[in-house]
Amino acid sequence: MGRTYRTMQGRQIDMGKLQAQNELMPAVGNIKVNARGDELGPGGKIVRTREQIMAEYYEQNPNAVPDPSKTQKDRPTDVKPNPVPTQTMKIEDTKIEDVVVKEPEMTEEPLAKVEERIAEKTVEAVQRARKRRGIKDATGEK
Numbered sequence: 001m002g003r004t005y006r007t008m009q010g011r012q013i014d015m016g017k018l019q020a021q022n023e024l025m026p027a028v029g030n031i032k033v034n035a036r037g038d039e040l041g042p043g044g045k046i047v048r049t050r051e052q053i054m055a056e057y058y059e060q061n062p063n064a065v066p067d068p069s070k071t072q073k074d075r076p077t078d079v080k081p082n083p084v085p086t087q088t089m090k091i092e093d094t095k096i097e098d099v100v101v102k103e104p105e106m107t108e109e110p111l112a113k114v115e116e117r118i119a120e121k122t123v124e125a126v127q128r129a130r131k132r133r134g135i136k137d138a139t140g141e142k
Helices: 015-021 050-060 111-133
Strands: 004-006 012-014 046-048
Touching: 012 015, 046 050
Parallel strands: none
Antiparallel strands: 004 012
């Protein structure tokens, strides 16, 4: 699961899930690649995968050191890569419910209780800050 962000409207969006769903979509910009890094040809067809592009780069640049976490020898040999899709997904194909996570409903609390909870959290934060800085009391003496 990827990092979850909260929008201005209070919705939560899982960016990792969104990226994984749209990795075959053409990227925005003047470079003909999809979000995964595959080179695209006419009609959005994949011409070269990112693995082929990286292999060609390391053949041409023998002094470059490949990322050890992405080397082929570390991968299990019995796992086969997914076949290259023949058609890329459209934004219309992605359901909003798959990307946007609904926020739980807020309960009605009395204002005094909310203010009390906020005051407690503020006091705790100040105490943590003082402890980090080595300040013993409110006068600022160490």
